[in-house]
Amino acid sequence: NAGVTQTPKFQVLKTGQSMTLQCAQDMNHEYMSWYRQDPGMGLRLIHYSVGAGITDQGEVPNGYNVSRSTTEDFPLRLLSAAPSQTSVYFCASSPAQGSRDTEAFFGQGTRLTVV
């Protein structure tokens, strides 16, 4: 049972480039989320999804797109990378409300540097 898997672990982009951060979970969780964490800061929510085909914006959505075509996958797309998007990105999954499980599971993170 792998849990939440993020790829790549490290990435360097040039300003203006686009890329997709991958996130996959094998726990059949309905909910998935993307966070970014800047140095010395807490996690800030970028986008989230409550199920396949349903996504919504979080606290800091600008410059990012998401889609949820399957329960397992929730990719995060950077449309045109900027230095301000240099951060560590975490994907998380959790069961739907009402489930007996109560915790969110996080991936190991993707460290992104935009130069």
Add this chain to the structure above:
Amino acid sequence: LAKTTQPISMDSYEGQEVNITCSHNNIATNDYITWYQQFPSQGPRFIIQGYKTKVTNEVASLFIPADRKSSTLSLPRVSLSDTAVYYCLVGGRNTGFQKLVFGTGTRLLVSP
């Protein structure tokens, strides 16, 4: 979502008990209180969750007074490996675990 306030940092020594208090004055009736632990270069990890009174698991205890406006995470006999950032969150079951709100957390440093 209810905002939380917790100390920025705490220091302790191996073998001591550590208590980290979190203030959440605007907690809603349906909100739960959840604590996560984060080691450097890793994603947060669930520690414990509670609604009221006391909850204990193999890692920690969570004390919640009757008014639920604060909570205290208790780590018994800490070791060097407990050095991490600890986040207190309020919400979850009512607001959905898909949009947890993290503050800056409490940075715990355990020394020999």
